[in-house]
Amino acid sequence: MASILKVDDLRGNTAAGNITITSEGGSATQSLQQGLAKAWLDCDNDASLNDSLNIASGTDNSTGNYTHSFTSSMSSGDYSQVVTCRAAELGGVRDVVKVTGSISVQCFTKADSFTVADADRVTQTIHGDLA
């Protein structure tokens, strides 16, 4: 019989920040909190958000350079993020400032030795530890 749990706040019993879930294959367990994306976003080339999680605001710093602030900060700058940019001639992306409260990325065009360029869209996912 299917079961539904209605709840607003999930917390671990032994440690509030650690709830264990069983793997798909049934032979391993992992932390629910550790596996969850802590932030993600889809934004336009002026840093305005189309959709997001845990993103408070976006700033268009300059051509191809965008900063987004977290609503809830990360515990350190050692989180993992993956970014993609969409545009006809874009050749790459890098993160330029990566701190607990925000992250900045820069998009480059491949046209002439990786010149900074605007993207049509930027998408990011961030995994790591919240503060």
Added chain:
Amino acid sequence: MASELRVDTLKDSSGNNSVGMAYVSGGSAKAWAKFDDSATLADSFNISSSVDVQTGQWRFAKTNSMVDTDYVVVGMGGYLIGSFNTGYNSNATETTANHTQSKYDSNFQDFGSGGYGMHNVHGDLA
């Protein structure tokens, strides 16, 4: 005392924002890491060891293995000029020997001293 709750669906108390446990489990990253050019981990999840194989190639072993080899590794380099995600490859050696249920390679343009790599793993745990 440890407790176990068996449930198929989670909802908020008003009955909205429903998510099935299959999405909670299947949608959670099974591993992630931030590492430097010598494969030293700054922070990670479900990574038991990391090795600097050669320039631009790093190998990671997982604490808990995947159910098969059809899992996803996405990543990018960070900070230094030249550290772009365009060259990222989770198995540049083109051999299954380095992409197994328990380990995988991350390969992209070497980011050198001061740079770092990041990646996330999605798929099913064993």
